[in-house]
Amino acid sequence: MQQLLLYFFTFLILIISYGKNPDKTRLALKKAWRSFENILPQFIGVILLVGVVMAVMDPLTIGQLLGDQSGWSGVVLASVVGAVTLIPGFVAFPTAALLLEGGAGLMQIAAFISSLMMVGIITIPVEVTYFGKQSTLLRNLLAFLFSFVVAMVIGRVVS
Incomplete structure (x- = not known):
């Protein structure tokens, strides 16, 4: 129902915009x-x-690798995978939803998403060019560590 309302509202705004300035x-x-x-x-x-x-991978395997029972090893795995993966946010969140449906745990997905969005292993060369080696490494290390804080907070809030 919410999606339908959102589509309706978007279409309404589009019609209003078209009425004000069709070219734009x-x-x-x-x-x-x-x-x-x-x-x-x-x-x-x-x-x-x-x-x-x-x-x-069946849900049992996903559960073993990234499920609640995987504990901190699953959080570390998810955070490392997120840190080395370069996926835009609009793809990452549906991916996380699919993994959750497949049996992944919330803490693990929180670590994956936060390290994916904040840590940029692949983009380090570009970042070093603009911010310098020390700033880049410090920012990425702190962001990686923060992904564990996010996982811990999600773990506390949900359980």
Whole structure:
């Protein structure tokens, strides 16, 4: 029901925008479509990858690796995977939802998402260019450690 209301509200705002300035609205829709076209291959690729992993790994295996019973080893695994993975946020959250449905634990997913969003192992060379080696390494280390704090807070709040 909430999704339907959100779609309705968005469509209503689009109609109001078109009424005020049709040219700007058309331009905005064209830009949005181009962004969608650029994002779609990444999105489909990650969803397919997660789908294959979910097909190959049964919920029991996902539960053992990333489930509640995996404990801190699962949190560390999820945080490391998140740190070395380069996935945009709009793909990461649906991926996390699929992993949760597959048996992953909330603490593990919290560590995965927070390290994915905050730690940039793959982007370190670019970051070093702009911020320097010491700042980059310190920021990434603190962000990685903070992903464990996030996991701990989620663990306390949920249980």
